[in-house]
Amino acid sequence: ILNVEQSPQSLHVQEGDSTNFTCSFPSSNFYALHWYRWETAKSPEALFVMTLNGDEKKKGRISATLNTKEGYSYLYIKGSQPEDSATYLCAFTRGGADGLTFGKGTHLIIQP
Amino acid sequence: GAGVSQSPSNKVTEKGKDVELRCDPISGHTALYWYRQSLGQGLEFLIYFQGNSAPDKSGLPSDRFSAERTGGSVSTLTIQRTQQEDSAVYLCASSLAIGQQGYGYTFGSGTRLTVV
Numbered sequence: 001i002l003n004v005e006q007s008p009q010s011l012h013v014q015e016g017d018s019t020n021f022t023c024s025f026p027s028s029n030f031y032a033l034h035w036y037r038w039e040t041a042k043s044p045e046a047l048f049v050m051t052l053n054g055d056e057k058k059k060g061r062i063s064a065t066l067n068t069k070e071g072y073s074y075l076y077i078k079g080s081q082p083e084d085s086a087t088y089l090c091a092f093t094r095g096g097a098d099g100l101t102f103g104k105g106t107h108l109i110i111q112p
Numbered sequence: 113g114a115g116v117s118q119s120p121s122n123k124v125t126e127k128g129k130d131v132e133l134r135c136d137p138i139s140g141h142t143a144l145y146w147y148r149q150s151l152g153q154g155l156e157f158l159i160y161f162q163g164n165s166a167p168d169k170s171g172l173p174s175d176r177f178s179a180e181r182t183g184g185s186v187s188t189l190t191i192q193r194t195q196q197e198d199s200a201v202y203l204c205a206s207s208l209a210i211g212q213q214g215y216g217y218t219f220g221s222g223t224r225l226t227v228v
Contacts (some may be wrong), residue, residue, distance in 0.1 A: 004154075034217075035218055036219075042221060043115075043116070043203075043218075043219040043220055043221045043222070044203070044205075044217075044219045045219075046216025046217065046218070049215060049216050083207075088205070089154075089155065091155075097162075097167065097168075099145060099157055099160050100145075100217065101156070101157065102147070102154050102155035102157075103154055104153065104154035105154060
């Protein structure tokens with residue numbers, strides 16, 4: 001059983017503030033780390049797929065970093081907006097026929 | 113289709129009844145996955161298909177659960193003799209192929225199953 005941990009479990013942030021949260025995963029046999037955003041009543045939406053140690057990806061105000069040697073990834077949101085309120089999921093895979101193992105997510109609430 | 117389509121979006125059923133959940137993946141995606149999220153839990157992997165084949169069924173919670181896929185397209189997840197612990201959001205996702213985990217999955221909007 002692969003252990004994918006996310007912290008914190010939930011987070012309240014003032015509009016305009018920046019924030020970040022963590023995903024930790026097994027450091028052996030790494031293939032890829034995914035980040036998804038899941039808004040209420042919608043489908044989870046892929047944000048990033050990261051495969052290389054030291055990788056940094058950016059999409060608008062959201063960015064992510066990856067450390068495969070120590071088994072963690074950070075997701076950063078700069079200048080939070082109400083539309084950023086969602087559950088952010090990370091998922092780990094060893095590739096091949098190994099599917100994605102998801103963490104329990106970080107539930108982010110942006111307060112106006 | 114343009115996205116992953118799941119039906120029904122909501123299902124309330126009585127304990128002991130059978131239910132069938134449907135997933136229509138993106139056209140051309142050979143890999144299809146079923147997950148569920150129970151209250152307060154993370155996404156739990158159930159089963160995947162590469163084409164019409166499901167090589168590993170060990171993720172299915174019990175023998176009341178079964179899944180099939182026909183024509184490399186639509187998949188159905190069947191739960192027999194539903195129990196209250198089966199209540200969850202059942203999500204389907206598709207991707208180009210197994211082993212293409214360098215690409216994100218495309219998820220459907222889920223079926224919320226409530227067993228009363």
